[in-house]
Amino acid sequence: MPYETTTPEQMEAILASAEDAARELLRSTREQRAGYLRAAADALDAAADLLVPIAQRETSLPEPRLRGELKRTTFQLRLFAEVVTDGRYLDARIDRADPDWPMGAPRPDLRRTQFPLGPVAVFSASNFPFAFSVAGGDSASALAAGCPVVVKAHSGHLELSAETARIVSTALHAAGAPKGIFAIVFGTEAGRSLILDPRIKAAGFTGSIAGGRALFDLAQSRAEPIPFFGELGSNNPVFVTEAADRERGEQIAEQFVASFTLGSGQFCTKPGALFVPRGSRILEALRRIDLPAGAPMLNDRIREGYLSSVDELRSHGAAPLVSGSEPEGAAPSPALYISTAEAVLADPHAMLAECFGPSSLVVEYEREDQLPLLAAALEGQLTAAVHAEAGCQVRALVDTLIVKAGRVLWNEWPTGVSVTHAQQHGGPYPASTSSSSTSVGTAAIARFLRPVAFQGFPQELLPDELRERPLRPVPRMVDGQ
């Protein structure tokens, strides 16, 4: 095996170096950090022809998807460079001294901005070898915040991880970043040591509920517990009203199949349940549609997990929608199952568990007023979607979904998570371990920051953004305005 487990000695050197880099980064300017991010993006774009074939070989994902994902990844790095330059993320606040502050005591001069947490551990994902991996969202937002990053490589794409880390490290150093700003470690035991090391001050994770919870528990068991930003599992249910079924049943059926089979269903936002009225046009259409052929999955462990979660669903009474097409073998076929609202309400945890792969469950309901009840039975979700017609009575359903999910969609599909300012990728547990934060979009930078207030400080010792005459001004709240 070419990527040997990181030894304790290597780990010690990496962490000592990351700690040094954290100190140096405290003195870096926002412009410098934006430069680091752009340098990493440029280097990765330039290395596409090297990296994509390795990714293809290691993950079985098709080339156009991988090229698109790499583009998304470098776009993301550059978008965070803009965020850092802009400076609004600092939420800078200045309260000047006020002898008449109505609290009952004079207000001192207080000025507040954000500082990086320190070295961050990033546990990368199997299913996005670029965008949620070595140089993915967690790394981009941590670097943007000014935190050194130590990535735990995913076993599903070791060579790609090593090569990506090499390219990113080289680019960061060429751009003048401190030596220990970026490193990668290999092996499960290295991951455990990483999360338990007192020099690591936060962690990002994308993966399964079981794996994420185990690392979360380690992070919280430390003498100094640390924030653990885990993006775990989600069913991403889709609710279709009677009117929408009548008006667009055929179209919804086609879009649903495209969404749940996209990338062989290996997305955390794959729709895992479609709630339709009994006797729907959608169901009729689904029975006629030929599902796409099976394709190789990311790796054997994921293939086996997929087959066993399909078995689990069947053991709870879900029946194949079209008889005969059971997934099996090296390239398991997509599969659709059917059940009822009653069965789902009887055991929502089992019936709406995440099934990572190209399957989904059609759930027939009797009456539309069951939908809010079904929504109330959900665990935390990354996404929840409603397909309805304008003017429909769906307020109660939407109100319930807002409580359950980080992103709610209207007549759209959850796969395809745009990297934007208003994106929210995260949700109540078990969708994520930190529902107040996002792992996609520019708001993710907040994860790795910590506010510090300066009281009565002389101008020359304040961070630039808090001075009366800053060299690089940022938007600020001054005296509450």
Place this chain on the structure above:
Amino acid sequence: MPYETTTPEQMEAILASAEDAARELLRSTREQRAGYLRAAADALDAAADLLVPIAQRETSLPEPRLRGELKRTTFQLRLFAEVVTDGRYLDARIDRADPDWPMGAPRPDLRRTQFPLGPVAVFSASNFPFAFSVAGGDSASALAAGCPVVVKAHSGHLELSAETARIVSTALHAAGAPKGIFAIVFGTEAGRSLILDPRIKAAGFTGSIAGGRALFDLAQSRAEPIPFFGELGSNNPVFVTEAADRERGEQIAEQFVASFTLGSGQFCTKPGALFVPRGSRILEALRRIDLPAGAPMLNDRIREGYLSSVDELRSHGAAPLVSGSEPEGAAPSPALYISTAEAVLADPHAMLAECFGPSSLVVEYEREDQLPLLAAALEGQLTAAVHAEAGCQVRALVDTLIVKAGRVLWNEWPTGVSVTHAQQHGGPYPASTSSSSTSVGTAAIARFLRPVAFQGFPQELLPDELRERPLRPVPRMVDGQ
């Protein structure tokens, strides 16, 4: 005992009602919630002559302090009403659909705002019977966010807690708030059930490291872990340079004594260590100053804790600064101890442990360049202060303190925590369990909020603040601007 432990049946009714209230609050307007907060503030102000004598009897704190604290408390409720009305706290973001979004795929219409987490448990403090208790900062910020509050009363002021809760509940209901918006429970076992109940979605705590860590561990052990905002312990060290000692030694000594003995040292921001140059004027002055007389402490448990932590400090070699005056009895006297930088560096954990009461440790250093080393040995702190002259070489010290503390002060004292927009009360563990948030100041509202993104939603189903033509406009980021 007049305030009996809350029974499991009572607890069930309280939590069921809080869950209902959470649903109702989701539909409340910001104006309504601001009204609830103002109504609670008005009712508490009107009840001062009832509440203050109860507080005096239960906590032994003097009347002027308690009247001032009540004023701070109602000011705080009204300040959060302003924050809610203003709406900036929502961090509303709108990304309109963009077919040419450079990520490589069209950007859908995404709109993001904040929603309340749900019912919040508030574990109130012994030492601020108003400001960090039933109607204190955690309750104010949770209510402002739209979360129902269930307070666990502190055993040190049960009658005051019950009366405060009665007045707040009555005022909230009169102002039209939903029935279950506010409740109080009594007893350690009730506190445990509260933190473990799946209907509770977050917790605030102010108290000791041991007590806070036990509740933190329970919160993280749940099937659905929840955010636990604990403000635990802090030493609040103060570093004095040679020049400052020369210029203002006498004055610093007087201010130091006033700060560490204020309120019998029963503040989480009491300065627990003063680093001074060997042979300082400060030390000379301190040996001459008569410390104030002892006063009754908040309760017996705190008095015993104070005496035993003083013993602990002495057992590690700290010597009384003036011989003879050992704290003891029902109203233990203030006490000052002395040690060296060397001894502190040998066991910083023991020498700089929080000692809750009117004692502090003077630490003599040999050379000013030891100060950054001493700072680096600190655990996480709520505050750290520097007393220095303009133009001094203290950059390395300040840089280290920024990493260790939530608030850094320049020639000021940590006691007295102003409630403002730029305040930060919190710091790396064990100062708090969530260094990215604050328990004092308007930024505290962020603790109890969770973002939700709406994708492709029709105007009439969006929250007002995300519509193209909002009725109650708030500042927003639109298309990144």
